[in-house]
Amino acid sequence: MSRSYLPNFKSFKALSPLRFAGALQMPVEVINRQRKRKISAARMREFAQRALTAIDVGDRDAAVVFVSDAAMRRLNRDFRGRDRATDVLSFPAQPEPFEGRSQLGEVVVSIERAAAQAKANRLSLTNEIQQLILHGLLHLCGYDHETDTGEMNRFELRLRKKLRI
Numbered sequence: 064m065s066r067s068y069l070p071n072f073k074s075f076k077a078l079s080p081l082r083f084a085g086a087l088q089m090p091v092e093v094i095n096r097q098r099k100r101k102i103s104a105a106r107m108r109e110f111a112q113r114a115l116t117a118i119d120v121g122d123r124d125a126a127v128v129f130v131s132d133a134a135m136r137r138l139n140r141d142f143r144g145r146d147r148a149t150d151v152l153s154f155p156a157q158p159e160p161f162e163g164r165s166q167l168g169e170v171v172v173s174i175e176r177a178a179a180q181a182k183a184n185r186l187s188l189t190n191e192i193q194q195l196i197l198h199g200l201l202h203l204c205g206y207d208h209e210t211d212t213g214e215m216n217r218f219e220l221r222l223r224k225k226l227r228i
Contacts, residue, residue, distance in 0.1 A: 118201065128170070155202075
């Protein structure tokens with residue numbers, strides 16, 4: 064079944080590919096909606112699953128979506144009021160009462176931003192994407208570097224070391 068929810072940025076529900084996915088066996092779904100760079104969905108899924116285990120979220124689902132800068136700009140404008148592309152956005156789930164599994168939400172990564180940041184920081188693209196996935200997952204777990212006193216940053220650095228990224 065084709066998922067074409069990302070072009071419709073008008074509602075959060077349009078961004079929820081796992082909304083009715085109680086039958087899914089994998090806790091992480093990876094969706095590639097960009098065509099600029101080749102991405103190994105299996106490798107990113109495996110990393111995100113390891114990251115969720117390291118964060119210790121229990122049996123919680125998440126989705127990772129890769130998009131272009133243009134799509135990220137629309138999302139950032141529509142949901143945060145910032146009319147520019149950003150590297151990663153997190154969309155916490157709003158589960159329905161009848162849903163049996165608890166979903167964290169979606170992490171959306173701009174591959175173009177990730178590539179530019181990887182080059183600027185002399186990192187591999189894979190490493191940069193993994194850092195962004197981890198950062199987004201931490202936001203889904205309630206961490207917020209804009210309002211805490213460095214707690215998220217300290218935890219993220221410990222997890223990077225543990226996950227070897």
